[in-house]
Amino acid sequence: MNMILSTAALAALLPLSALACAAHDAATTARGPEVLTLAAATTPAAATTPAAVAAPAPAASVVTVSDAHARSANPRTGAAFMTLTNSGATACTLTGVTSDVADLVELHTHKDDGGVMKMMKIDSLTVPANGTHTLARGGDHVMFLGLRRPLADGDSVEMVLDLGNCGQVPVTVPVDNGAGAGAAPGMGAAPAMGHGHGMMHGRPAN
Numbered sequence: 001m002n003m004i005l006s007t008a009a010l011a012a013l014l015p016l017s018a019l020a021c022a023a024h025d026a027a028t029t030a031r032g033p034e035v036l037t038l039a040a041a042t043t044p045a046a047a048t049t050p051a052a053v054a055a056p057a058p059a060a061s062v063v064t065v066s067d068a069h070a071r072s073a074n075p076r077t078g079a080a081f082m083t084l085t086n087s088g089a090t091a092c093t094l095t096g097v098t099s100d101v102a103d104l105v106e107l108h109t110h111k112d113d114g115g116v117m118k119m120m121k122i123d124s125l126t127v128p129a130n131g132t133h134t135l136a137r138g139g140d141h142v143m144f145l146g147l148r149r150p151l152a153d154g155d156s157v158e159m160v161l162d163l164g165n166c167g168q169v170p171v172t173v174p175v176d177n178g179a180g181a182g183a184a185p186g187m188g189a190a191p192a193m194g195h196g197h198g199m200m201h202g203r204p205a206n
């Protein structure tokens with residue numbers, strides 16, 4: 001009898017506790033969305049303010065970017081190329097580039113060193129008033145050192161160009177590892193270029 005009673009008691013209790021659990025879960029779940037709703041209500045408000053403040057900056061920049069692409073010849077380094085056009089009446093100076101694609105992002109150029117093209121870091125690039133400056137293979141480029149992810153065709157790289165008084169210019173650069181390979185047969189040895197970059201980067205740092 002005891003056994004039967006106990007079982008009956010258990011049977012009677014179980015649904016209760018199940019209900020209690022369900023009710024508790026429901027209460028917990030109900031609280032969750034409430035918190036989420038509050039957070040969701042807060043976030044857009046917070047996000048709106050910086051966006052409203054930041055909005056005039058791109059509009060103020062007289063520099064636009066065209067024909068941009070990025071490429072990488074090895075897993076550790078890559079580069080980006082583009083044409084910068086300045087529609088303003090004064091020169092603009094590109095002093096830096098930021099991107100989360102690599103540990104280090106630098107401005108580079110190539111120089112003929114006794115018949116050997118070597119690349120080196122530069123502090124800035126100037127885009128003349130009402131003119132253009134082109135970053136191209138074998139010349140000036142944005143250098144990615146310590147890639148945080150591989151650059152595969154079809155990917156894109158987000159970066160922000162710091163043009164000082166001319167503003168911050170955000171740009172999304174598509175990855176095209178084959179771009180320019182046919183245009184510069186002399187420099188076309190892509191692996192050699194990549195190798196050169198790697199070699200040069202280790203050394204001037206010392």
Ligand SMILES: [Cu+2]
Pocket residue numbers: 079108109119120141142143197
């Ligand atoms: Cu470089």
